[in-house]
Amino acid sequence: MKIISSTPKADGFYMPAEFAPHYGCIMIFPERPDSWQFGGYAARKAFVQVAEAVSRSERVTVCASQKQYENARRMLPDNIRVVEMSSNDSWARDYAPTFVTNGGEIRGVNWGFNAWGGLEDGLYFPWDLDNKMARKLCDLYNKDMYDLGNFILEGGSIHVDGEGTCITTEACLLSRGRNPMLTKAEIENYLCEYLNVTKVIWLKNGIYGDETNEHVDNICAFVKPSEVVLAWTDDENDPQYALSKSCLDILTRETDAKGREFTVHKLRCPKPVTITDEECSGLDTMNFQPTRTPGERLAASYVNFYIANGAVVMPFFGDRADEPARELLETLFPEREVIPVYARDILIGGGNIHCITQQIPLFK
């Protein structure tokens, strides 16, 4: 594994869209008891369901700690590879490499990771093992790597169409906990160089209460070039309404890198999901403080799905909006099977199915 000192753009590499063909998918087995209720037992079952659903149409590798390796191997089906790799938590989207391709070969990009805000408003400390994962994963797959470890970015904070357009949120990328010394233009320049895009669309916000500083992958996702789904609510009294409406306004007036207008599909959110007393009682404290408060609203959104080669794996919340969301995704992805996974136990950890997966583009 070589560290490459040029940039993907300079070398003709770009980040393909998630709906482009995959070699496989990376996940991380959940373990930390201040993120996952009751020692992670419920979350692991949900992760296994996601891994199994993805593995029906692409290769899945699950990274597990030394302590959880045996358990992961026992719980996961034979066709899924388990490798030992240490981490602080289980968000493959955010700290597995972002892979770029030149249409044949692939390479990884290592962004810096500081637990969504470092000492400013990060969610845990330390994050050193997470921050090493991109490098270890490039090594595991024998892929060379662009190292941008001094620039803080999570994979969940960007979405691309593979045709020159990136969507992100100001709430996240301009947050004080990431790259406060950089201007918006400088940050945009990093995206253009390392994702090899020519246009960055800046939404203002994401999902209400999303503790990642409102990652784009929880509110808006490409389903094809110039076509997106947007998390939505019709309830104007819900604090989510203004956030989603702002995104809609921006997407309505913007065009993509190729000058096309966007088609925006509203993907209506479930009723607000709040964590219960019982669930909170199953979360260990962190630094002597609880990590969740009973009644706290969780950032539930159906947009947080994963597009596998043959499937769209989407979260269900046991809500009346589950089925309409499934139907919309079935319409938008007619050639893929839409596989719902009951994801409350992932949501409690602070993210959802897209957050716990990272695709590896197909390579030759």
Add this chain to the structure above:
Amino acid sequence: MKIISSTPKADGFYMPAEFAPHYGCIMIFPERPDSWQFGGYAARKAFVQVAEAVSRSERVTVCASQKQYENARRMLPDNIRVVEMSSNDSWARDYAPTFVTNGGEIRGVNWGFNAWGGLEDGLYFPWDLDNKMARKLCDLYNKDMYDLGNFILEGGSIHVDGEGTCITTEACLLSRGRNPMLTKAEIENYLCEYLNVTKVIWLKNGIYGDETNEHVDNICAFVKPSEVVLAWTDDENDPQYALSKSCLDILTRETDAKGREFTVHKLRCPKPVTITDEECSGLDTMNFQPTRTPGERLAASYVNFYIANGAVVMPFFGDRADEPARELLETLFPEREVIPVYARDILIGGGNIHCITQQIPLFK
């Protein structure tokens, strides 16, 4: 990765000779300070030299602990893959899988490992992480596995010619610390079934003082079918003489699985190598006891080489016998480059170059 409940013999799989083509080689980065003097710094340099020499002609993967991962990545060249994997020590020969092939596909065999003798005369405790490595490595390479975890065997205690013959030592395989409830015939049957050989040649002993209970890979190795090198001394007063002579007598009267007589090349040992006060001072204690005594004789032998696709990587000891040993191996392996590595710092850990490597046969 699937666990296969049949046997290699039943499925037409066999262990190929080490001189047959390889896909690659597995090694483990040394770390434990009661095995490797002065915190492993010198041993790591020697391991890196071995890995680099092997990597000139085949793929090398080095397993490193979470703590040593960065250091391994820094010390090893780019063309060597480093993966995180926990272990108790660094003897890939003994607890990486034994791979078997059907001429196209390969599979792993997992033997039980108990640190060369378990609670009877094992060398450290615990050995749980080592014992899990074969399984983890089969998973890493996406290879199915025969699981013989209840039968204690180390890879260093067997050598095969790939044509039906296995050589081993009674001192090791019949030791009380391994499978004391099995008869010699039962042990032989396991070898026949899982290596798919039809003849097992039982040498009595190995190298004097070899704490593995005298592994065959330190005293005798195939260089081609029906042709072996044997560690030798001409000094009849050396306790090694009787051990080597006994091996020679057995090899002289035995034939291999195909009925061929053996050609035996004497590979003369260096002068006895003993550990110094200074070296012992750099070894941490284990269970409050020193692991070596100043003046203790180490089991130095040139037979403990590794046959890579394009090289024979052999130990040097700074002895007058180094060059004659190199010349003999150059004669016996005319199509391979003989690469010596100064191996005193590996020897102090209790083994040598063959002990720290495990080949993966070429597969399609």
